[in-house]
Amino acid sequence: MAYDVIVVGGGPAGLSAAQNVRARGRTVLVVSNPLEENPLWKAKQVDNYLGLPGVSGAELLTAFRRHAEDSGAEFQEGRVLSALRSGEDWYVSIGNTMAQAKAVVLAAGVARGKKFPGEAELLGRGVSYCATCDGMLYRGKRVAVLGWTPSAKKEAEFLEGIGCEAVYFDKPRDCAILGAEKVEAVRCDGVTEAVEGVFLLRPAMAPGDLFPGLAAEGGFVTVDRNMETNLPGVFAAGDCTGGPLQVSKAVGEGLIAGQKAAAFASSFLERL
Numbered sequence: 001m002a003y004d005v006i007v008v009g010g011g012p013a014g015l016s017a018a019q020n021v022r023a024r025g026r027t028v029l030v031v032s033n034p035l036e037e038n039p040l041w042k043a044k045q046v047d048n049y050l051g052l053p054g055v056s057g058a059e060l061l062t063a064f065r066r067h068a069e070d071s072g073a074e075f076q077e078g079r080v081l082s083a084l085r086s087g088e089d090w091y092v093s094i095g096n097t098m099a100q101a102k103a104v105v106l107a108a109g110v111a112r113g114k115k116f117p118g119e120a121e122l123l124g125r126g127v128s129y130c131a132t133c134d135g136m137l138y139r140g141k142r143v144a145v146l147g148w149t150p151s152a153k154k155e156a157e158f159l160e161g162i163g164c165e166a167v168y169f170d171k172p173r174d175c176a177i178l179g180a181e182k183v184e185a186v187r188c189d190g191v192t193e194a195v196e197g198v199f200l201l202r203p204a205m206a207p208g209d210l211f212p213g214l215a216a217e218g219g220f221v222t223v224d225r226n227m228e229t230n231l232p233g234v235f236a237a238g239d240c241t242g243g244p245l246q247v248s249k250a251v252g253e254g255l256i257a258g259q260k261a262a263a264f265a266s267s268f269l270e271r272l
């Protein structure tokens with residue numbers, strides 16, 4: 001499907017961006033996990049969101065989401081795995097599907113945790129971030145699934161369903177992926193298992209892994225006052241651009257990113 005703007009992440013920044021794209025009359029797709037998996041959902045009380053002292057994180061997120069939905073934003077549940085520019089368009093892979101847009105707003109929050117030893121070196125050689133995309137390559141093989149999201153167990157079941165032998169690790173804290181040319185084993189929290197594939201299912205990915213060449217400093221995406229990154233048509237907002245890691249800042253940046261992304265898509269269309 002083709003949109004004017006794709007928003008990566010359905011938290012406060014992404015929902016604000018989406019609502020503001022719609023306010024400019026442009027189409028928008030928000031890609032994110034279920035609302036209940038957003039980190040703010042757990043906040044019992046948010047006291048510093050102006051005008052709504054004491055509101056819960058769940059209440060706030062539900063209201064933000066309803067506002068974006070009512071404005072006409074479309075939603076797709078899933079994780080964006082990568083984005084590539086071809087011609088004037090961005091092609092965003094979401095699980096094993098693809099969507100296309102003139103502009104992208106990255107509002108993916110903070111990727112907590114560092115890469116594990118062996119992860120970068122063996123990516124594509126046994127390390128994968130998506131069971132439904134790469135699972136068939138491991139049919140009949142023994143694989144490990146390391147899950148930090150509520151839906152990760154389902155992805156392990158999917159792998160079992162297509163004929164893999166899946167060993168599941170729930171939220172491991174310590175891990176190393178072992179192998180010289182390809183994955184041979186994984187060591188999680190002191191337990192070593194011989195496997196040919198390792199699926200790492202985190203709620204968020206580092207921005208640079210999604211957008212090759214994206215400028216970042218200290219783990220945060222570099223943006224200007226228009227929330228524009230160094231990549232044409234890519235804007236960023238919220239926690240992923242740096243502190244303060246707060247809802248009001250995420251919503252404000254989402255507004256700017258949404259407006260600027262909509263303008264970018266419009267100016268592109270006017271040039272045709």
Ligand SMILES: Cc1cc2nc3c(=O)[nH]c(=O)nc-3n(C[C@H](O)[C@H](O)[C@H](O)COP(=O)(O)OP(=O)(O)OC[C@H]3O[C@@H](n4cnc5c(N)ncnc54)[C@H](O)[C@@H]3O)c2cc1C
Pocket residue numbers: 008009010011012013014031032033037038039040042043045046047048049078079080081107108109110203204205210237238239240244245246247248250
């Ligand atoms: C327990 C708790 C209490 C808090 N209390 C307060 C408070 O009182 N006041 C306050 O101002 N702030 C509070 N915060 C901080 C606040 O939650 C964040 O600042 C705010 O949620 C940031 O919004 P965001 O949209 O930038 O990122 P997020 O809310 O983190 O949303 C990003 C979303 O994008 C998803 N995502 C990431 N990568 C991908 C991908 N590749 N594809 C698809 N989706 C992806 C993530 O899973 C996530 O759902 C609290 C946070 C926590 C955890």
